[in-house]
Amino acid sequence: MNMTEINIRLAAIKLISRNGYESMSLRQLAAEAGINASTLYIYYKGKSELLLELILDYLQGLSREWARCRPRTSTADVKLRAFIACHVRYHLEHQDEAMLGNLEFRSLGAEDLQQVRQARRQYLKALQELLEQGVKEGSLSCAEPKLMARTLFNMLTHACVWYQADGRWGIDDVIRHYSDLVLKMLGAESLVPPPVSVPRTVINRRSVPLEVRP
Amino acid sequence: MNMTEINIRLAAIKLISRNGYESMSLRQLAAEAGINASTLYIYYKGKSELLLELILDYLQGLSREWARCRPRTSTADVKLRAFIACHVRYHLEHQDEAMLGNLEFRSLGAEDLQQVRQARRQYLKALQELLEQGVKEGSLSCAEPKLMARTLFNMLTHACVWYQADGRWGIDDVIRHYSDLVLKMLGAESLVPPPVSVPRTVINRRSVPLEVRP
Amino acid sequence: MNMTEINIRLAAIKLISRNGYESMSLRQLAAEAGINASTLYIYYKGKSELLLELILDYLQGLSREWARCRPRTSTADVKLRAFIACHVRYHLEHQDEAMLGNLEFRSLGAEDLQQVRQARRQYLKALQELLEQGVKEGSLSCAEPKLMARTLFNMLTHACVWYQADGRWGIDDVIRHYSDLVLKMLGAESLVPPPVSVPRTVINRRSVPLEVRP
């Protein structure tokens, strides 16, 4: 990825997360990226391909991050805390991609949507299995693991809507906040989780702070 | 509101909730409503006014419903259960308006956005105050009532994303499901809530089942 | 067909016959027709639909003219002279449509092309049958009637390439010229044909003089 392509992606993430995919014109995008509109077609077949790549990137980044962080051998509640930490951290460090990745499905064509759904299902499956393990072990209480996975995903992802990088809370505060809520919700006993040590994350240059919120 | 206007709104709710405001062309809308595109301008000053009205309608309907349902004198946990029942029921009976009302802010102009934010804040404030009452009474445990109000709003509203009117679950099942989760989350003791009696709701003809989900 | 549509067609026939379909931009067409480019889409679904209509109009006009002129009961050579008169006259009175109708196939989509080929084949079939009748009667000599039909079509149509409305020759001169050539070619005896009386032709307003020729 050369500088031009990086600039395109940064600009696209910014504009789409702010105003939505449909609202972003390619002229606007090109202006933001500092290039001519026709140059976009050197890197993408069209507007929709760009969207697909951004959404898939978000989901793949998320999956990769969890693959990197997840404890291999632990009880489910430990894993769950790690999951929360990983998911929330990723979303706060990639607010814009995350907004985009969760709000702009609608604009995908049928075929592209399949790919995205596939990637999403896979990630949710991992969470669901984690919950099922917890139920089996007795450490988590959850009647509908599949639905709960979606509920948790929604809840944790919501962080990137209200979080402000320059606000009162740090990322770790947010993680603790959600860990507390979720573990209560799932009826786990120990409400004071031990600190979760997270492997160093690679710096992601593409994350841009976002201020537009409902 | 005569038949023409009703048809316009029904069509708009359907199309916007499915494909998004930006994707809906006025010709498409007119076709769905069975009228000529120019006729739209008899009822609305423009495309954005229609959006504003639909979003405000959703929020006002929600507020009105809560005003109608809310227990005047009760402990906070009883009120909270009533809130959950009211909010969830409203969203499942107005899935499309709710999708629209929560996803299409972005397309509002600055001024319109102020109005919507105002209405939204007001509704959230009611929930926040309810939580604060609970904290004061000791029946609810919640460190950040303002944030928690937004979290609950998000969580309960999420129901309208996955709920299927013709699926396994009835509306009351969903209400019970969320009541359980939320009350656990807020550390209230009694996990088996007494049945909440809801005043008869007026039938809302505008709600149309929605199948497009992430 | 209201004035706007008439203007569009006149402009299209002029521009396409002069510079070719691909070379005509819709902006140019609209300017020539004295309207805004978007108005074109009120009358045609797109550029290609316009082309299809023009080509089919040419072929249908030609067929209709022959249906109107053709002698019902005559020997083949009389019919052939009538055919030549009819075909040549039509092409000289519709030079531009004819140029367009014979040169712009290539730009049609596969489906549209089928329609055009169908109409063309039908017209050629009539000529072919005429030739076959002549062979049977012994008045015409022609080894390959199908190929000869195409050859004659090409030869007679060629008139509209070199004919100049304001030149030395009148339409009847051209008809006599081709009648002579063709009847010689087909080995018919009487080389001095009696005058062919042609039914009055309806004036076709759409015919515009054309000056660009190879």
Place this chain on the structure above:
Amino acid sequence: MNMTEINIRLAAIKLISRNGYESMSLRQLAAEAGINASTLYIYYKGKSELLLELILDYLQGLSREWARCRPRTSTADVKLRAFIACHVRYHLEHQDEAMLGNLEFRSLGAEDLQQVRQARRQYLKALQELLEQGVKEGSLSCAEPKLMARTLFNMLTHACVWYQADGRWGIDDVIRHYSDLVLKMLGAESLVPPPVSVPRTVINRRSVPLEVRP
């Protein structure tokens, strides 16, 4: 002409004869020729220069062929038969170039058009003089030699529209067919022409079979 240039011309002849000059994009051409689009500019100043060269090549090839074949001292009818053989053979062996050379004038600029017209006129003049000689000698009957030259050119050239290299007819059959027609048309007596011996033609590698026909 090195391989690259040959490939460009082969590709251009193929694409232009099939879809027309305007429809051929330089990217498409480069792809067909197996090179990069910018490379085209090493060989041609631009798209239109390429077209000019191809059309002039066709006309020059045709003239050169006639110069090679034409009988120096003969009666006009013998010369005419030789002309027909030469012209038809050339067109059937160069179908694509011929299509292109006769259909794509329109896309030439004014200046280039002059050159092409000049070359064309010169070739037609030769034919015209041949006819005039025949009239003078009494072997051919033709009232308008100039027009007849154009008519014959059109008629003979038409062969390349319907001829199929793998069809029923061989090139010599087509030549005989047209010789017969033309000589009848011009009122020459001997309808069974003696075989015309044609000097060996150099193989032209650029001729590619063409299937798109009206």
Place this chain on the structure above:
DNA sequence: TATGAATGAGGCTTCATTCAT
């Protein structure tokens, strides 16, 4: 000689909107 990246102009088409009827 050959290329990949880049561009400005312009292609076709659709948009929200207006207005006379």
Place this chain on the structure above:
DNA sequence: GATGAATGAAGCCTCATTCAT
């Protein structure tokens, strides 16, 4: 109240062409 015709602006995209490498 309702419409059909019309429009200017802008949408996405492709074009022929240039230039540094």
